[in-house]
Amino acid sequence: MGKKIKKEVEPPPKDVFDPLMIESKKAATVVLMLRSPEEEILAKACEAIYKFALKGEENKATLLELGAVEPLTKLLTHEDKIVRRNATMIFGILASNNDVKKLLRELDVMNSVIAQLAPEEEVVIHEFASLCLANMSAEYPVIQLLALKTLGVITNDKESRTMLRDNQGLDHLIKILETKELNDLHIEALAVIANCLEDMDTMVQIQQTGGLKKLLSFAENSTIPDIQKNAAKAITKAAYDPENRKLFHEQEVEKCLVALLGSENDGTKIAASQAISAMCENSGSKDFFNNQGIPQLIQLLKSDNEEVREAAALALANLTTCNPANANAAAEADGIDPLINVLSSKRDGAIANAATVLTNMAMQEPLRLNIQNHDIMHAIISPLRSANTVVQSKAALAVAATACDVEARTELRNSGGLEPLVELLRSKNDEVRKHASWAVMVCAGDELTANELCRLGALDILEEVNLSGTRRNKFSEAAYNKLLNNNLSLKYSQTGYLSSSNIINDGFYDYGRINPGTKLLPLKELCLQEPSDLRAVLLINSKSDV
Structure with missing residues (x-):
């Protein structure tokens, strides 16, 4: 066997770099290398x-000064996967610098970054491309x-709300509200929070983390009407749940709502009134508004805005019921x-709510007498003639509550109020018919x-x-009886008997029994009939003809 000859190791090519070690003072050299074809x-x-x-913000600024950003953007679409990956990683870090973000917007690199999210790319590329987009979106307010x-739409779904909560989404939303510079996002953030607060678990979480108190403070102290309005709407949506109402009450939500009633913006006043209406289901809240809230709502009844008057009347109706x-x-x-002035409102809801408040007040005799002295019997006639069944029902109930003495009934009769009341007895609506019967x-x-009621056909x-x-x-x-x-x-002819409380006076006559549905002829008509062999009509008349 021949002797093995040791193969000589070839020296590395002269045109290949050794592994690069970079210090800040060599950064310019490395930036120049970004233009290499290798x-x-x-x-x-x-x-x-x-x-x-x-290593920090200073180094990011240095890279920007050295002109690294522009050649790096070209590498985002490089054919080599490693080059493309490394460039994407750099932008994930650099994009947190405000000046870099500004330049990236000018260079229009968003499409190139988004392209890195393609399914075939590595996970690490996905991560840094997402980081870059997240950093970029903070000067891109339109993206946020x-x-x-989008969250406002998808959080209408309970599962989506749960996912948002589990991923600390509420914390981010609260932080947006706390950041004054993001005030153009506050309205949308509130809309998402409003959806989330419908879930009891979310409400508990936001209350335990202090977010609920921040939300209420934010709503009360904001100077932007739409933000205050949306905050009140968020409270309204959440307050339909009894446990949520309890938590709101513990956080003294009532103080916030009373403050919002004093807003100069009509939309905020309406939203605050509606929130108070929802909170009225909580007895503690109802008591709170006795001294704070009711006087302000009364003032809103005088507003020129019909919607404000309606919302205030609704809150008062709920506050005074029971x-x-x-x-x-x-x-x-x-x-x-x-309240009586609101009975002539153009909005059916306002009329119905005002009538309810007056009915609730009339349950107390001193208040009823006061209401009667304010011409209630004349004011209630227009609502009795309404085409709206809710208004008809509430108006009839108001008559039943206030026409409790001869003077009031005389005023109603003289004002022409009995005729529309009798017509309501024909209603196909059960509640209208019931309340009209009661009246x-x-x-x-x-x-x-x-x-007069009988003359109008009530019987x-x-x-x-x-x-x-x-x-x-x-x-x-009961009304018929x-x-x-x-x-x-008529009673004797129909039933065959009179009770001990029925006192017969002159003019009573006994025609004999008649079947239900048969009309009893008036005495005047009977007197005009010729004598016949039919049963005699017996007339009570104690007065002497002399």
């Missing part, structure tokens, strides 16, 4: 620049704005006149009004209603 040199230069940029608008103290507070705040029952408390309509298995109700039956007690001749 892929290996480009990859090494990018790696060195990446490490250099990681679109992101928030709460005599709040009804009294509304009266003490001089609320009767404004007729109250108005039939004196003979003159009862006779006939009620008789027809009570013959129906689906349309009758306990109030239609009350009217019969003021028409004893």
Whole structure:
């Protein structure tokens, strides 16, 4: 065997660089290398620049001054994957510098960065391309704005809200609200928070982390009307849940809402009033607004804006329902006149709400007398004639609550209010028919009004209603009986008996039994009939003809 000859190691080519070690003083040299046509040199230069940029903001600024950004942008689309990857990593770091971001916008590199998110690229490229886009989006407010608008849509879904919460999305949203420089994003951020607050778990989390108190403080102290309005809307949406209302009450949300009532912006006033309406389901909140809130809402009833008046009236309706103290507070705040004025509003909701407040007030006799002195019987006629069934129902209920004495009923009768009330007995709406029957029952408390109601056909309509298995109700039956007690001749003919409280006076006549649905002829018509062999009509008349 021949002796092996040791192969000599060839020296490295003279035109190949040794591994690069970079210090800040050599940065300019490496930046120049970014223009090299050699892929290996480009990859090494990018790696060195990446490490250099990681050391801090000063180095990023240095790279910008040395002109590194422009050649690096060209490397984002380089054929070599390693060069492309290293360039993307550099931009993920450099893009946090404001001056670099400004230049990148001018160079229009967003499409090149987005292209790095292609599925076939490495995960590390995806990560640094995403980092670059995230850093860039903070001067691109339009990107953040679109992101928030997108979140505003997808967080209508419960699962999406959960994902946002689990990924600390709420913390980021609160930080946006706390950053004055991002005030153009506050409205959209609030819209997302409003959706999230519908979930009890989210509400608890934001309350435990102090975010809820920040949100309320932000809403109260903001000087931007749309932000205050959206904050109030967020509270309204969340307050439909009883547990959320409880948490809001613990955070003294009422103080924030009362402050918003004083806004100069009508939209904010409306939103705050609606939030108060929602919070009224909490008894503690309802009590809070007794001294703070009700006086301000009364003032809003005088607004020139019909929507403001409607929202304020709704809040007052909810506050005074089943709460005599709040009804009294509304009266003490001089609320009767404004409420009666709202009965002539152009908005059905405002009319219905005002009628509800007046009904709630009238449950207390001193307040009822005060309401009667403000011409309620004349003001309620227009709502009784409304085509809206809710307004009809609430107006009839207001009559039932206020026509409790002869004077009030006389005023209603003289004002022409009985006719539209009787017409409501024909309504196909169960609630309207029930409340109208209730009002007729109250108005039939004196003979003159009862006779006028009968003349207008109330008795006939009620008789027809009570013959129906689906349309009758306990109030239609009670109203019919009350009217019969003021028409004893008809009662005796229909039922065959009178109660011990039915006092027969002159003019009572016994025609004999008639079947339900049969009309009893008036005495005047009977007197005009010729004598016959039919049963005699017996007339009570104690007065002497002499």
